[in-house]
Amino acid sequence: MSYAIGVDVGGTFTDVVVSGRSVTVAKVLSTHEDPADGIVTGITEALGRAGVAPGAVTRVVHATTLATNAVLERRGVRVAYVTTRGFRSAIPLGRYARVEEDRYDLRFVPPPPPVAPEDCFEVPERVGPRGETLEELDEDAVRRVAALIAERGITSVAVCLLHSYADPGHETRVAAILRETLPPGSTVVTSSEVWPELREYERATTTIMSAYIGPVMARYLGRLRERLDAIGVTAPVHVMESGGGIMSAELAARKAVATIESGPAAGVLAAALTGHPDIISFDMGGTTAKTCVIRNGRPEITHEFHVGGKGSYGGRRAGTGVPIKTPAIDLAEVGAGGGSIAWVDAAGALKVGPRSAGSEPGPACYGRGGGEPTVTDANLVLGYLDPSSLGSLPLSPELADKAVDQRLAWPLGVSRAEAAHAVHEIANAAMGSAVHVVTVQRGIDPRGFVMVAFGGAGPMHAARVAERFGIDTVIVPPHCGVGSAAGLLAGDLSTDRVLSRLGAGDPSAVFAELAAGAARDLGLAPDSQDVTVERSVDVRFAGQAHDLTVPWSDALDELSERFFAKYQQVYGIAQRGPVEIVSYRVRLTQRAATPPPAHEGVPGRSPHDGGAGARDEDRAGAGGGGRTAVRRAWFPEAGGFTATPVLTREHLRGTSGAGPASATGPAIIEDAEATIVVPPGWTATLSPGGAVTLERAR
Structure with a gap:
């Protein structure tokens, strides 16, 4: 029996799915200093639960935010830029639109360009838009430029000559001279290799970003290969690319720019696996929430997006950030996740995100030193979360109460529950704005779509977000808490x-x-x-x-x-x-060689026993054995806290008489790695494939 592993590294958690005869999952905190640490921990834990030998793994598929973070945090390598004579200032001048608060900043300073002006060089040459040579390449000038780059100690170079898509000959020759002059192991990237498309500014920034993050990606993938070999996993490593396919680790190192939207793309594939033709995917993790429209079974694809740009409600405005010309699943993203920090601004208004507590220190309830309240803390206060929902990382209701009281409730002059519910609602509004971007703003009526919710926090918020758009059906697939990792195994x-x-x-x-x-x-x-x-x-x-x-x-x-x-x-x-x-x-x-198996239960974890809210609940029994747990959870339709049934998917299965075949809200359904909130007016049923379907009463 062969096994495949999907690994998704997020801002807060690293998710691992082992797929073969059955499906086993692991969820561990991400390790930002070296993501490979968290990956190895998660793989070791998942293989141990599944009882699978590392040598039985034949395929590892990886989604990573490494490229995105390198751009946003400016942690790439120093790059030199070589272009046609007369165009060296295009990158330092850049293109920046003043949007949002920048419009009113009288001391506005544009962000620094991706390449410093002193590291931009030009060489005499010129090719026309149809490939005609207008000026021959001056190779002596190229050698002088190469010597200057070498003197500065720069070992990564981006070459983008005017109209090289029409005839790459000059670019190829410039790259050859640079490789002859620069130290061995240097990186030279040409636009005709990366993305030979017209529009020189976007082509240049795409090439520069490939040179900027390529060495970082190559080192990381090499280190990951060594770490996997050390634990006995010798299977080839593939990386999810922004457009929803997968590529070899070697190709990902050469075309690192194609992995910038790697992580979000995997989740969309998981949503498409539900089989519905028209879907709004809703992925809420620890740091961000992402939405995408799938029509006729295919996600929308864009051929240009912006990294690090500003925008409104999940959209990105042209002229902000760095434009990238490569296919990517068209997503809207907002800084609203389980770890998003809630705070009261100087004017006394409650805000949520986009700053996140991440995995270090994490939400206050993690007990890892964080003192600021987050969406996760609010959900724990509201009774939606079980303190044991993260398994080996117990959540502390007392710390959540303290953070919400001190930072929110007391400054606002409201009760703890009212403050927590306001945080929950503001997060829903932010995520609703992302749905608005990919639907209403593009002339799409969302009411005819099915929402598919996944991510560690998505199923807790999905029904409330769907209500805002008149969406009557929400599907929560099996393994929803590690949906992106599961979606990786469906990538071709x-x-x-x-x-x-x-x-x-x-x-x-x-x-x-x-x-x-x-x-x-x-x-x-x-x-x-x-x-x-x-x-x-x-x-x-x-x-x-x-x-x-x-x-x-x-x-x-x-x-x-x-x-x-x-x-x-x-x-x-x-x-x-x-x-x-x-x-x-x-x-x-x-086509993928190892398609994921049919949906089935998650082994290695017993159902929850209704532990969340033990401080203020009346239990009708443990989670299994035909008895349903009850805990107090906040629903405004019920006037506040109300006794709420706590079920599992097995309760909904109803095959052994252990529980009902459906559940009417208010109710809470607990998975091994996520929690589904069923508000009043909604009904939850279990499909034969194991997905929970929430239907809203009309």
């Missing part, structure tokens, strides 16, 4: 290639070139039979500057109709006219 080995080619005479030749390059990325033979190739193109109206991506058709009339329909969907305007193709795209996919 895949990679994307793009090429801007204006006026290409033979599109089939361009697609063939891209497919061959993608096959090399995956280590496959060009004529492999077990792969699928998806072809698409970027199309625009002749004379316009921006384009839309549509599936390819050999028939120009059909391609035009697809573009017209997409244009109306995006802009709400029915427009027709001559069109032109700007870029060609290929996505090569090889």
Whole structure:
């Protein structure tokens, strides 16, 4: 029997899923100094619970926030930037839109550019937009630039020459000279290798970020490989990429920029596994909450996003942050998670997030030195959480009470429960704004969608968020608390290639070139039979500057109709006219060798015994054996605290007479790694596949 492991490293917890004959999970605190420590701890714990030998593991799939954190925290390597003569100032000048509070800052200082001005260099050369050579490359000038870079001790270089997507010859030669001059082991990244697409600023920032985080990713993956070998896990390591596929660790080190949205992408795949065609995925972890729209079984994909940018309610504003040109699942994200800190500002207003307590010290109730109240503390005060819900990390109701009293209730002049409920509601409002971004703001009516909730905190808040949008159905899949890690095992080995080619005479030749390059990325033979190739193109109206991506058709009339329909969907305007193709795209996919097993119960953990709220509850018995626990939980419809049944999925199964086949809210359903809150007016039932379905009374 072979086994696969999915590992998702989040801001607060590292989740591990071992899948084979059965599914076993582990949830441990993330170790930010070295994420590999938490990964090894979680894998060792999960394998031990499953009784699986490390040598039986044949596949490890990893989602990581390493690349994102390196950009946000500016922990990448020093990079030199080489471009065409006359364009070296493009990066130092940058592009920044003053949004939100920056609009009113009279002393506003733009953020520093990704490359310092003194580390930007230019070389004489020029290629036209259709690949024509306008000025030959001055190789002596390149050698002088290479010597200057070497003198400064810089060992990572990004090369982005004007219109190199049309003819990469000059870029290739510049890179060769740099590699000859710089010390062995230096990193040289060219835009024609990373993402050969027009728009030089976005292409440049994408190339720079690849050079900036590539060495960090390579070192991390190498260290992880060594740590896994040390515990006997010798299976190949794959990494989730931003577009929802997976790539080898070697390719991830070379194309690190493709992993920037690695973690959030895995959760969307988990939501898609429920089988519903139209879904709003809702993933709430310890640090952030993320939403995405899935239509016709496929998540929305964007080909440009911004890292570290500012925006409103989960959206990111163009002109803020660093633009990245690579396919990514289109997500809205807000700083509202279980660890989000609640605080009272100078004007006496209650705020929640975006600052998070993370895993060190964590929420106050963790008892690890944190004193600030968080969403998790509020949920514990409200009776939604069991103090034993995190297994080996017991939660302290007393510390949660103290934090909420001292930091919130007393300054606001309200009761402890009212303050905690306000925190819960503000977090719901913040997450609702993210749903608004991916639906209403884009002309999508969310009322016809099913919400799929996962993450350690998602099922506690999902029904309340759904109510805000008239969504009547919420699905909480099995293993919801480690949903992203479970989704990793459904990812297929895949990679994307793009090429801007204006006026290409033979599109089939361009697609063939891209497919061959993608096959090399995956280590496959060009004529492999077990792969699928998806072809698409970027199309625009002749004379316009921006384009839309549509599936390819050999028939120009059909391609035009697809573009017209997409244009109306995006802009709400029915427009027709001559069109032109700007870029060609290929996505090569090889099906996963170890699909996850059918949904089943989580071994290695007994049901909860209703321990949460033991300080103020009346128990009707332990969690199993046909007896339902009861604890007091806060529901405003019931006037505050009310005796609330505490169930497990086994109670809902109803196959042995141990419990009801459904539960009417208010109720709480406890999983091994997450808690589902069923508010009044909602009913919970268990599907044959093991998912809990919440239905709202109409």
